[in-house]
Amino acid sequence: MIEECRDSVTLARFNVSYHKMDHVKMLVGKVETHLPEVLAELHGRPCVALIDPPRGGLAGSAIEALGQAKDLRSLFYLSCSPESLARDLRHLARVGWQVRKIMPFDFFPRTRHLETLVWLNRG
Numbered sequence: 001m002i003e004e005c006r007d008s009v010t011l012a013r014f015n016v017s018y019h020k021m022d023h024v025k026m027l028v029g030k031v032e033t034h035l036p037e038v039l040a041e042l043h044g045r046p047c048v049a050l051i052d053p054p055r056g057g058l059a060g061s062a063i064e065a066l067g068q069a070k071d072l073r074s075l076f077y078l079s080c081s082p083e084s085l086a087r088d089l090r091h092l093a094r095v096g097w098q099v100r101k102i103m104p105f106d107f108f109p110r111t112r113h114l115e116t117l118v119w120l121n122r123g
Contacts (some may be wrong), residue, residue: 001024001026001027001033002027002029002030002031002038003026003027003028004027004028004029004030004031005123006028007074009026009028009050011075012063013024013026015022015026016041018080019071022073026112030059031051031058031059031062032058032059032061032062032065035062035066037064039065039069039071041046042065042069042071042072043056044071045072046071046072046073047071047072047074048074048075048076049066049072049074049075049076049092050076050078051075051076051077051078052077052078052079053078053079053084053088055075055080055081055084056081056084057079057084057085057087057088058084058091060091063088063091064067064094064095065093067092067095068095068097073121073122074119074120074121075092075097075098075119075120075121076118076119076120077089077092077117077118077120078115078116078117078118079115079116079117080113080114080115080116080120081116082114082116085116085118087098089118089120092120093123096122096123097121097122097123098120098121098122098123099120100119100120100121101118101119102116102117102118102119103116103117103118103119104116104117105117
C-alpha cells in the first residue's frame with residue numbers, strides 16, 4: 001500500500017494491526033515515488049493492483065511505470081473525478097492498458113459526487 005496522507009496512513013496502520021494483516025506492506029509518500037520500487041519487487045509473479053488517486057489523477061510517471069509493469073495483469077482504478085479519469089484512461093491505453101468494465105457508484109446520493117471503478121487488462 002502506498003499512501004501520501006498521514007491521517008490515512010495512521011488509520012491504515014491501525015486496521016492492519018487490528019486485523020492482523022501481517023502480509024500488508026505500507027509505504028508513506030507519493031505513488032510516483034514508490035511505484036517503481038513496488039513493481040520491481042514482483043520478480044515475475046503476476047499480480048493485480050488497485051489505485052485510488054487524488055482528484056487530480058495519476059502523475060505521468062506513475063502511468064509510465066504502470067505501462068512498463070509486465071507482471072501486472074489487471075488494474076482497478078477508482079476515481080472521484082470524471083475529468084481526470086478520462087485523461088488517465090487515454091494515457092493508460094497509450095501504454096498498453098485496455099478498459100474491460102466501468103462501474104459507477106453513487107456513494108453520496110443527491111450530490112454531484114460519483115465514484116467510478118474501472119477494470120483494465122493488458123491490451
